[in-house]
Amino acid sequence: MSIKLGVLLSGSGTNLQAIIDAIQSGALDASVEIVISSRPSAYGLVRAQKAGLQTMTLSKEVYDDPLVADALIAAELKKYDVDYVVMAGYMRMVHAPILDTFPNRVVNLHPALLPSFRGAHAIQDAYDSGVKVTGVTVHFADSRYDCGPIIAQQAVPVYEDETIEELEARIHKTEHMLYPATLQLLAENRVRVQDAGTVKILPARK
Numbered sequence: 001m002s003i004k005l006g007v008l009l010s011g012s013g014t015n016l017q018a019i020i021d022a023i024q025s026g027a028l029d030a031s032v033e034i035v036i037s038s039r040p041s042a043y044g045l046v047r048a049q050k051a052g053l054q055t056m057t058l059s060k061e062v063y064d065d066p067l068v069a070d071a072l073i074a075a076e077l078k079k080y081d082v083d084y085v086v087m088a089g090y091m092r093m094v095h096a097p098i099l100d101t102f103p104n105r106v107v108n109l110h111p112a113l114l115p116s117f118r119g120a121h122a123i124q125d126a127y128d129s130g131v132k133v134t135g136v137t138v139h140f141a142d143s144r145y146d147c148g149p150i151i152a153q154q155a156v157p158v159y160e161d162e163t164i165e166e167l168e169a170r171i172h173k174t175e176h177m178l179y180p181a182t183l184q185l186l187a188e189n190r191v192r193v194q195d196a197g198t199v200k201i202l203p204a205r206k
Contacts, residue, residue, distance in 0.1 A: 003187045006082035007035045008073070008090040013044020014172060015088035015109060015179055020051050022180035029187040033080040036073055038063065038092055054080070063092070070097040077102070084186060087141065088179070091120065094141055104149070104193045106141040107186070109179050111171045113137060113153055118146035123171055127164045133157055134167075136174045138182040140193065149199045151191055152182040 007016050016035060022028035035048035036056045048055045056076055063069045074097045077085060085098060087108040094106055112122035113135040119125070126134035135155040142148035154174050158167060185191050190202040 001029070001187060001189065003030045003083040003183075004033045004081060005030050005084055005086050005183070006077040006080060007032055007048075007086045007088050008038070008094075009035065009042055009044040009088045010038045010091040011042055011044060011089045013042065013047040013088065015175055016044050017047050018176035019086070019088070019180055019183065020047070020053075022184075028180045028184050030183060033082050034076065036076065038090065044089070066092070066095055067097060070095045074098045074101040084183070086179075086183065093145060096143070099141065099143060104140050107151070107183070108139055108141040108146075108148070109175055110137045110139065110146055111168075111175065113155065114139060114146055114150060123168050124164060127158065127167055131158060134171070136171060136178050138179060140199075149193050149197050151185070151199050151201075152178060154178045 009016055019028065019032065023030055032053050034054045034056060035044065037045050038058060040057045045055050045057065058069055058072065062072065078101060083105065085102050085106040087106065099106060110122060112126055114137040117125045133155050135153055137150055138152045139150045140148045156171050156174050185201060188204065190204065192200045192202060194200055
């Protein structure tokens with residue numbers, strides 16, 4: 001079935017672009033109903049407008065009260081009858097007004113293999129730690145930062161002598177493949193959150 005997405009972003013919107021491209025190619029059975037940005041200057045808004053998508057921007061002043069801001073966002077997402085809320089480089093936590101309106105339907109992307117390297121500097125932290133493998137996680141957001149049931153992960157090796165910029169580029173390339181593919185699992189109704197807070201992926205229908 002086709003699912004309706006509401007996308008939240010704060011920056012350049014490369015993952016939004018990956019979602020748009022996957023929809024246009026037929027790899028993702030979904031539609032983006034609205035794109036909401038926490039920053040008026042976010043280039044992701046330009047990408048959305050070029051694709052003919054509805055956009056909304058909240059000012060810095062609105063975010064002075066995060067609960068008020070999230071209540072506004074939740075109301076807008078409900079207005080567009082979205083099935084899933086997709087955080088695509090959204091640099092703010094989501095709170096009860098959104099989480100309670102869309103339980104287990106707020107999806108986040110994190111540039112590390114959670115539970116390792118939580119937080120806003122995950123790529124740098126992994127690089128500095130000397131690990132040989134990092135990666136990308138897609139999970140359902142909850143009231144804790146970078147927690148919530150994990151839907152999918154993809155490992156990314158850390159090569160000797162590579163720069164942080166080279167690692168970051170490969171992680172972003174992985175994001176752009178993993179995020180649309182994971183959203184397609186949702187579109188195929190194959191994702192189940194268990195009572196223990198883990199996620200089961202059902203086999204594809206033949």
